[in-house]
Amino acid sequence: MSTLPRTPQPTTTPPMTTQSSLTDSRLRVVLLLDVRSGAEERFLRAYDELCQQVASVPGHISDQLCQSIEDPSKWLITSEWESAPPFLAWVDSEAHREMVKPMHGCVEDTRSLRFGILRETDHRDRGTTSARGRLQTAPRVGDGIVRHALTFTVKPGAEKDVAAILADYTSPEARVDDTTRLCRTSLFMSGNRVVRAVEVKGDLVAALRHVARQPEVRAVEEAINPYLEEARDLDDPESAREFFMRAALHAVHHQATRNAADASEPAGAVRRHALLYPVKEGCGTAVVQLLARQDELAMTDGAGCPLVSSTIFQHEDLVVRMVDMTARLDRDPALAVGVGGKRAAAMMSRLIDHGPDRDLSHEDGLRRFLADCDMEPVTDRRSADY
Known part of the structure; x- marks a missing residue:
């Protein structure tokens, strides 16, 4: 299995935070x-x-x-x-x-x-690494934010009704307890697929339970239930467990050039987008690894990169990449898609389903592909102190 090689960062690169499961460490x-x-x-x-x-x-x-x-x-x-x-x-x-x-x-x-696993003591064989796998080579630098997403589909034809319901609700109280608070909720749609990404400071499980108990959130969930392709009953523990296991999108890679809370850009200068990739069967992990590597290269290239952060979510072959940009998404379609260079474009072309007029080696094809992948924003809400 391929992994992300560790690349020395130039001294001009801004400090970065990284969260990633794309390593070969145990x-x-x-x-x-x-x-x-x-x-x-x-x-x-x-x-x-x-x-x-x-x-x-x-x-x-x-x-x-x-x-x-x-x-x-x-x-x-x-x-x-x-x-x-x-x-x-x-x-x-x-x-x-x-x-x-x-x-x-x-x-x-x-x-x-x-x-x-970062360090290990084995008195039977001192100083060696187990043949079962490597240890993590170095600690990562985080930003104190836990990221997670859920995805589900609605009945075709119900998209506008569902978008209206999901956009029109009262945000729950951000403070969960002394150590946990909700920071941001970003919601997107592509066709009849909904993706809801959350950012939490503290305990993700506590935050999700807090949200689920809020009457305004319960009302929204009940309102969209008739439109779902797969029925669920959140009052039934077994049905709720099945739904959340099917709907979970893991944040398998996150990289940012700065903490969002410390961003020096003026309000509105950084825009959030989500891209849904048409992944071929069995190619989900390969697409994620390619995108993560391309984002790493882009963000270590210097302070002028308009890509502020990238979070890649995955569930089997369902891959969503959420990016924060300081420029229009279509200003640099290769950067936006995550294929900087012909080699990366050729690799991505082998891993995704795309038509002949979506040739990633040409800018016109890249722009069409980007338009296909770009999800429609429904709502993006931050807590007052985030």
Whole structure:
């Protein structure tokens, strides 16, 4: 599996923040669970069955089950993977959703955390790196913001009604608790597909639960329910869980030349866009890796780059790239699409479905392709102090 090579940054490059799962370093996944009283034995059987199934998943190394010595209802599952991409591919799959179903009736609450392994002590073999995978080579610099997105489709013909509903609502209270607040919600549509991206400072799970409880948000969700292609019932825990697992778009790569809160541009100078790529079957990860590499090169090229930040979301072959630009999107179509140069354009052409008049090696084709990918903005809301 190809990975993003580490490129030394020129001294003139502005400080950057980077969040990425596109590395070949080993991954530690931590799952916190509250197991229902009386369901312990059923939970253990479900876990043993899951272990047998996940052992054959490519990229999986090991897992471990722990129970709290202070509160027996608290359990912990840790698993190790060769890298993040195979884990994310599995967690997005229908096979994963079927594997974890037996656990649903046993647990009250879950929370998943993912970590790249940076340092490791192994007294049996000091000073060596495990053949199972590399360690993360260096710490990344973050901006304290967690990014996530959801996507779903509505019935053809209902697009205008759904856009009106999603644009016309009262924003929920930004403050969730002492450590968590909502920073920004950006919503886009392309045809009958909706993409909602959120930015949270603090605990993403706490923020999403806070939003789900707000009456103004509940009213919007209930209003769009009749228009959805796949029915859901957010009052039914099983239906809600299935919806969020299907709808999740993971932020697999984020890079920014500055913290948005510290941007020196005047209000309105930085505009947000979202691009939905027509990815060929099985090519989602390759498209993500190419886009991430191209954005890295563009943003390390110097302070004059109009690309302020890029966040790439993925669920299997569904790839959405959200960019913040200080110039019009069509001023530099190659930069906007994420294919700087003929080689990158040729690589992208092999990974996507596009017509003969969308030749990425020519500017006219690039402009047509950009117009196809550019999603319609529905709403973009920031908290007052963000």
